Amino acid sequence: MLNKFDIQIRAEQEYAVLETAGYLNDSLGEQLSKKAQELIEKGYTQLVINLDKTALINSIGISILIEIIEALDERNGTLNFCGLSATQERTFRMMAIAKYAGIFPDEKTAIANF
Amino acid sequence: MNLSSAEETIQRLIFSLSELEQLGQTLISGHSNFNVSSKTYLRITLGTLQATRGAIFCFHPTDNYLTIAASTPEVEIPPIEIEPDEVASLLECTLIELDTPPKDLQNFINRNSERLNGSAAHRLWVPLKIHEEFLGILSLGKFLGRTTLEDWEQELLTILAHQISIAIAYSRIVEGIQSEKFRLFMLAESAPQICQLLQPEDAAEQVVHQAVALLDANVGGLMLIHPEQQNLELRYAFPETLISENGDQDEKNPISISLKDVETDTTEANEKTEFDMLAGVVKEGMTDRCAFKTETFFGGKNLMAGPIQGRDGDILGVLVVGDKEERGGRIAEFTDEDEILLDSFAKQAGVAIENAHLHQEALEARELQAEMEEARKIQENLIPETLPEIPGYEVAGHYEPRGPVGGDYYDCIELSTGGWGLAIADVSGKGMQAALLMATLRAGLLSELTSSKVREESDSIDMKNELVEMAMTLNSLLYVSGTEEKYATFFYSHLNPETDTLTTLNGGHNPPLIVKNDGNIVWMGQDVGGLPLGMFPNDMVPLIAKYEAEQIKLESGDLIIFYTDGVTETVNTEDEFYDEERLEEVAKTSTDSDASHICNLIYQAVMDFQGDADQFDDLTLLVLRKK
Secondary structure, eight states, rough: OTTOEEEEEOOOOOOOEEEEESSSSSHHHHHHHHHHHHHHHHOOOEEEEEEEOOOOOOOOHHHHHHHHHHHHHHOOEEEESSOOHHHHHHHHHHHHHHSSSEEEESSSHHHHTT | HHHHHHHHHHHHHHHHHHHHHHHHHHSSSSSSOOHHHHHHHHHHHHHHTBBBBEEEEEEEETTTTEEEEEEEEEOOOOOEOOHHHHHHHHHHOOOEESSSSOHHHHHHHHHHHHHHTGGGGEEEEEEEEETTTTEEEEEEEEEETSSOOOOHHHHHHHHHHHHHHHHHHHHHHHHHHHHHHHHHHHHHHHHHHHHHSSSSSHHHHHHOOOOOOOTTTEEEEEEEETTTTTTEEEEEEEEEGGGGGTTTTTTTSSSSTTTTOOOOOOOOOGOOOHHHHHHHHHHHHHOOEEEEESSOOSSOOOOEEEEEOTTSSSSSEEEEEEEEEEETTTTEEEOOHHHHHHHHHHHHHHHHHHHHHHHHHHHHHHHHHHHHHHHHHHHHHHSSSOOOOOOOOOEEEEOOOSOOOOEEEEEEEEETTTTTTEEEEEEOOHHHHHHHHHHHHHHHHHHHHHHHHGOOOOOTTTTHHHHHHHHHHHHHHHHHHHTTTTTTTEEEEEEEETTTTEEEEEBBBBOOOOOOOTEEEEETTTSSSBOOOOOOOTTTHHHOOOEEEEEOOOOOOOOEEEEHHHHHHOBBSSSOOOHHHHHHOOOOOOOSOOOOHHHHHHHHHHHHHTTTTOOOOOEEEEEEEEO
């Protein structure tokens, strides 16, 4: 169900995965941004955002994702996305997100491509 | 100024120039998002001016409030409301000493001093602005080794504040462009995507999802007009709280608004409900938006609704979005641009929804046609191809399918004892259900005729009672096999050719016509007619109209015509029924012919009567004549 908002974090030594569930709007986006910032502050520079359980993203969600890309870029870090629907992938390419972050079909490939 | 302080000033100036360059670099680095770069701007400003505390507040013009973008040390401050006249006062200032603020801002500072200063202990404010646009406040606290800034430091602070203002404005422009780009892309992308969906439920879900995302809304819904009931019925809502936990709406109680009861013209603006608003959108065919005092049944307070139109311009329903969110979680009102956007999207949604419904209707029609063909095959297999020869009698039958598959049935069954069973029936309803009920009736009848005493020919058997028992058995069988609306009219005759006795039982069927050899007419079973089979349970039958059988003796030349209502209720182009009188007339004039010929004569007479008029009920005839 799209109504269930959640963020799962799987932090390994070299990287961390943030998996969202639900509508990526301001509310979920702010939570995601906060968790990403915390990881960046801890020294993580390789992050994966898994959007497999997020079917819906609005413009605020997009701007928050751009913000995370910029925050990581300041630390010379890398952000990879995975689990995107075809429409989301097209949106990311059109919004130039794909220029500054990697897009991969699944988590395993996203991690392997840091 | 002594030499050491002059050297220090020169060094700080050189440092400041280098920091200013860094500030410029940050601005052109491509890091447009001020939420990310604000910390860098604050760090450079504090370092340049040797300040230990500070914060940057950003102004949100749509709702007049300030939020903290960066602070040293880091503090969390909730949004601060600011009045328009206070914004105007800030725009007039360059630097504000918080110990001696301008009168116009005294109230604002007092109101928020705890929140604004708090642990930050700020002393100086610099309004951030470009031309006459207020963008925020740069707030500074303690300065190392001094309490005030020198003139050149104040000039430097003004330059730094201007750089920060440019960064905020740039960030907003880029955000605005990104948002518009996103919306345009979503609008262009959504049309082909939703038009590919062939299931109405999928189309409704996608339309609502796309509209919610497109307009940064928190809630949304699609309501479509039920053409017969003149209701707006909820087809999908986001979030799905209006839909039961199993993912479906309660089909018996879909959330609906009656369009008949809502008076859109007379409703006062402050009494307007979301139902009035939606009914108004349907009535006017125009997008509308409204802020309600309490939460609406979609879950939000600020709603915007647009009409969903089909290709020919008919209003199919309403697309609703609610509670547009802003960065920071505040709910904003929908704008004129949002209205145009919803309108454009609703036009695409209308085509998609209409496509999905047309596809569904075509599928259902195809399925119905296939079912009808299957039912027709079942029914035709139940009608005898030829009728047996009964010693001393002529028998003939005719079945004419007309329109949708009905449930007519007739049969002539030879019993093992030498007797004959003649049955005619008309099952209610059409299609597969009717065909299956007819098959059940026939199976039940055959079972009864081969297993019960009805088949026996003996003086010891009271045939009338046996037929009543058989009727009760068949009634029970059909009652448990169908629904209240599924029943069969049934007329059964047991012929003993040795005694020329015809024992009959009528279960709510059209009374057969007897033309006696002397020309007299008798309508059978009119006075003893029982209920159609399967309409009521057995224990209720005696309370309403119990089954009764009657017996007649047949003589040479006697003619019996069994028929279904497809004969007497055939209509002509004048909308007149063929009725019993016309049947009687034809029957009277054909008593000298054989059964087969009489059957054809009646059929032809009915066909001549109907002319070009459309018929929707099957026609069945069964003719028995004693030689």
